[in-house]
Structure formats: structure tokens, C-alpha cells
Amino acid sequence: MAKTRRIKVNESGPISVVTFNDSKIIDEAEIQELGQELYDLVERDGRKKIVLNFANVEFLSSAALGKLIGFDKRVKQHSAELVLSNIRPEIYEVFAITKLTKLFDIKDDEADALAVL
Amino acid sequence: MAEHDWSWTVRTSFPSRLGAHDDCMREVMANLEQLGWTGRDLFAVQMALAESLTNAIRHGNRNDESKLVQVECRASPERFWMRVEDEGVGFRPEKVPDCTTDENLQRCGGRGLTLIKAYMTTVQYNDRGNCVTMERIRTAEPAP
Secondary structure, three states: OOOOOOEEEEEEOOEEEEEEOOOEEOOHHHHHHHHHHHHHHHHOOOOOEEEEEOOOOOEEOHHHHHHHHHHHHHHHHOOOEEEEEOOOHHHHHHHHHOOOOOOOOEEOOHHHHHHHO | OOOOOOOEEEEEEEEOOOOOOHHHHHHHHHHHHHOOOOHHHHHHHHHHHHHHHHHHHHHHOOOOOOOEEEEEEEEOOOEEEEEEEOOOOOOOHHHOOOOOOOOOOOOOOOOHHHHHHHHOOEEEEOOOOOEEEEEEEOOOOOOO
């Protein structure tokens, strides 16, 4: 897999567990990079089961939410599966305010996310 | 704006280029932390700042670097107040589609105003729609 700057990918069997290198996902240029790195996971690398672990994320802007939605679309287009995990309460609130809790499968921790994939 | 004993104020402007607002954001957040703002209150202001400043750059001034975004902030241990003005033609906030409906849920944009409204105590737009004023009254007890 190509080197990534915004994410780290670890394999847990057939499941790719993605963590974020940036604790604050707010810089527009970095968000563009993040989006491309996520899209590459399904479009270029053919990954079918993905966990996005948000443990390191302290802040994210609506532009970052937009990239996550774009990623989710690509996941669905490629018949892959995506689960989000380890979202701290203040970040979960952002998902709740924007009703994105209806769009994404969100689990409390990585173990729960791995168990459903 | 009601009379209030503000501890810190700033008035600044920057060109309409994404990233040009970073220094302003850093200064505001650093001053709020010095005034004892923490947790959800601090998060709320950061969200409102990020969304309103990028809206002004991207939507208000259409990323035209020749146009400025004017920002005025005031802060105390209890309150944060901000005014953001762009040089654009303005917009009607009530015309912005609701990002939380099922039909709009998968749109990649359009969430900034919802987030600003959720996190700030008051949000007001001028008639033209190129200037937003907002305030957050801190919910946590200020440190003695």
C-alpha cells in the first residue's frame, strides 16, 4: 500500500483498521489529502472491510464530515463495509447534530466494530 | 451587544484564501484557554469559528483573495462574542437546505450553519446576509 500522511492502516485479518494521524481535522488541504487516502482504500486497494477508529480525533470540521460521506458513498459503490469506532462524546455530538448517526454504523470501541465485520 | 466586562478583544481581517484564517483561530483559542474556557464550551467556539470563517472565505467571498474577511471577537471568562463579515452579496440563511433531512443527509456540504446554530447561544445575520454575529454564554462554571 502506498505511504499515507493523514491515516495509518493496520490489518486485522481481512479487516483494515484506520486511525487518523491528525487530532484536529480542520485544515482544508489536509482534509483533501485525507479524503483521497480514504478513497484509495476502496478504489485502488480494494479493501472490503474497514474500521475508522476515531480515538485520536479531538476535533473535526464539516468539511471533514463531507469527506467521510464521500468515503461512505465509495464504500457502498464497491460493496465494501464500513464501521466507525472510538468516537469521543464531543465528536459524537457533531455526528448527532448533523444526523449522520443515521448514515454511519458507529460502535463504541474497535472490538465491537471488528465483531460486526 | 449588551454591556459586558470583556477581558479580551481583537479586530482583524484576512484575505479570502483557505488557511488565511488559521492565525486568527489560533489567537482566539489561545486567549479563551487563558480565560479558563475548557471542554465543550471551547469545542463549541472552535466549531463556530472554523465554520463561520471558512463560510466567509468560500461562500461569501468565493475564494477571491482580493476580498477580505473582517473579524471582531470579544471574550471573558463567561462569554464569547464574534462578528464575521465578508464582501459578498450575502445570502438568506432560511433558504439553505436542511442538512438533517433524509434527502440531504448524503450531501457532502451544507452543515456549517447547522453546527454554528447548535453550538452558539445566539446567532444573527444582517439583512444583506454578509455579516453574522454570534455569542456563546459559557455553560461550565468559570474558575474562581
